[in-house]
Amino acid sequence: MKTIHKFVLKAYLGPMILTFFIVMFVLLMNFMWRYIDELVGKGLSAGIILELISYALANMIPMGLPLAMLLAAIMTMGNLGENYELLAMKSAGMSLVEITKPLVILVSFIAVGSFFIGNNLVPYANKKMYSIIFDIRQQKQSLEFQDGLFFNGIDNMSIRVAHQEPDTHLLREVLIYDNRSVDGNMNTIVADSGYIRLSDDKRFLLVTLFNGETYQQTRNNQWFNKSALSHHIFDRQDMKIAMEGFAMGRSDANMFSNSQTKNVNELQRDIDSLERTVNTSTTRSYEPLLKEQLFVRDNQVLPLPDSLRIDKRGFRDIVIADSLTVLPLRDKERIWNQARSLAKNSRNMFSFDESASKEALNQLYRSKVEWHKKISLPVSIIIFFLIGAPLGAIIRKGGLGLPVVVSVIFFVIYYMISLTGEKFAKEGTWDAVYGMWLSTLILTPIAVYLTYKATNDSALxxxxxxxxxxxxxxxxxxxxxxxxxxxxxxxxxxxxxxxx
Incomplete structure (x- = not known):
């Protein structure tokens, strides 16, 4: 490797690593803002949060890599141009293609590695991330008492405290409404002070109350006119109540399998099976509807067997109208009811088969979108580099000022086009090939044009x-x-x- 190539490669690696971590940090903050309400107040351990963040970061790599490649290429070539190092290389007889040759090789290796990341790491991370988010949503909030407010985080119980000592966690003026009894009895407990906490394994609620009274209202099947009220006074009362939902349960990650948790081979198998399912359901839906319900004896739509074919040359439309007119009222009503019943049966059968076919079509569209998304990621990384390198050589500005603005503009355009194409592809309006490769087809001529301008030292x-x-x-x-x-x-x- 030439010394000049080592110099260019070293100048690119620093901005690439820096911009990649900056982009991943911004994407992580967006993720945290989306799920901050579900993470706060659950008493989650640091290990669970770090595990969720690691899986979320792995999921964001396909989005962060193209932007990092674009920004790093603009910064590197802009720094070289601003310090007249790029001009010195060109004066020595090196073209822009020769200067960026080691960067092209490096970006090609990164693009190939991104395919394996998107094909193997991202589906596994998505599966784990979905399972953790589901478990967090199923977990109840931790015990946090606020002065003068009822805590309703426990099923069939409501607890109110007047004040909680910040150092000793002693509760003052405790009021508990307990409706956990199966027979409908309601207990009301009033105490001067006490302690309420969860056990270490979060399976039991440990309650210790001092100087209080218990009111129990006994009810039966005639509670509206017969009920009994019992009253007990205690100096100290200890209760151990079984709790569910406060401990962090871990679900099986394989339960959360969808198109985003599968690799290319699994998606291809799903696409083949879904296509057969769609064809089978469509045939099962439309063919009986046409042959058995709508056009039973109409040989102009479907061919009839010889036993059902009749000569219609002597028929006229007025004959049918006259025959219906001269029928008695009971026969007209019978014919009308029979036709309405057949129409309802046809509609119900068609709507049922249509819903099954529509669900299979939605899964088919999503599987195709994910398949093309994994294939288009390496190509988009190379395209972004081919846009950023000549663009940085043209603007000749380094740092995080103008390169960031230009990178964000190109990435927003790419992201909007990708989202539009993905939306149309998932709805079936466009084929998945057009929807997922539209942004690449639009940005490729721009990359070629910028490379041509930068090679010819254009003042674009x-x-x-x-x-x-x-x-x-x-x-x-x-x-x-x-x-x-x-x-x-x-x-x-x-x-x-x-x-x-």
């Missing part, structure tokens, strides 16, 4: 060049406008003199 984003071109155009056409102006003025004066 140089404002002085545009000002000079506008000034040259103005100077070229300004004398012509002056002659035309002088030529028009005498004619106007001459017309006015003749009129006078």
């Amino acid at each position: 984003l140089d404002t002085d060049w545009y000002v000079g071109r506008i000034k040259a155009i103005r100077e070229k056409f300004l004398p012509g406008f002056g002659k035309l102006k002088h030529a028009i003025k005498p004619k106007r004066h001459g017309k006015r003199h003749d009129t006078e």
Whole structure:
């Protein structure tokens, strides 16, 4: 490897790693803001949170890599251009393609690695992440008493405390409404003070109350006119109540299997089976509807067997109308009821088969979208690099100022096009090939154009060049406008003199 190639490669690795972690941090903050309400107040351990964050970061790699490649390429080539190092390389006889040759090789290896990340790591991370989020949602909030407010986080119980000592966690003026009894009895407990906490394994609620009273209302099947109330006074009362939902349960990750948790081979098998299912359900839905319900004896739509074919040449439409007119009222009602019953049966059978076919179609569209998404990720990384490298050589500005703005603009365009294509592909409006490769097809000519301009040292984003071109155009056409102006003025004066 040439020394100049080592220099360019070293100049690129630093910004690439830096921008990748910056992009991943921004995406992680977006993830945390989405799920912050479900994470707070559950008493989750640091290990659970770190595990969820690690799986979320693995899921964001396919989105963060293209933006990091684009931003790093613009920063690297912009720094080289701003420090006149790129100009010195070109003066030595090296073209832009030769200068960026080691970067192209590096980005190609990263693109190939991104395919394995999206095909193997991301489905596994999605499966684990979905299971953890489900378990967190199933977990109840931890015991957090607020002064003067009822805590209703326990099923069939409501607890109110007047004040909680911050150091000793002693509760003052405790009021408990307990409706856990199966027979409908309601207990009301009032105590001066006490302690209420969960056991270490979070399976039991440990209650210790001091100086209180218990009111138990006994009910039966005639509680509206017969009920009994018992009253007990205690100095200390200990209760151990079995709890469910406070401990963090772990579900089987294989339960959360969908198109986002499968690799390319699994998606291809699903696509093949779903296509057969859709064809079978469609045939099962439409063919009986046409042959057995709608067009039973109409040989113009479906061919009839020889036993059902009749000669219709002597028939007229008016014959059918007259025959219905002359029928008795009971026969007309019978025919009408029979036709309505057949129409309802046809509609019910068609709607049932249509729902099954529609569900299979939705799964088929999503599987195709995920399949093409995994294949298009490496190509998008290379395209973003081919946009960023010549663009940085053209603007010749390093740092995190203008490169960030340009990168965000290109990424927003790419993201909007990708989301639009993905939405249409999932709805079946577009084929998955067009929906998932639309952004690549649009950005590829831009990458080729920028590479051509950067190779020819074009001043594409140089404002002085545009000002000079506008000034040259103005100077070229300004004398012509002056002659035309002088030529028009005498004619106007001459017309006015003749009129006078």
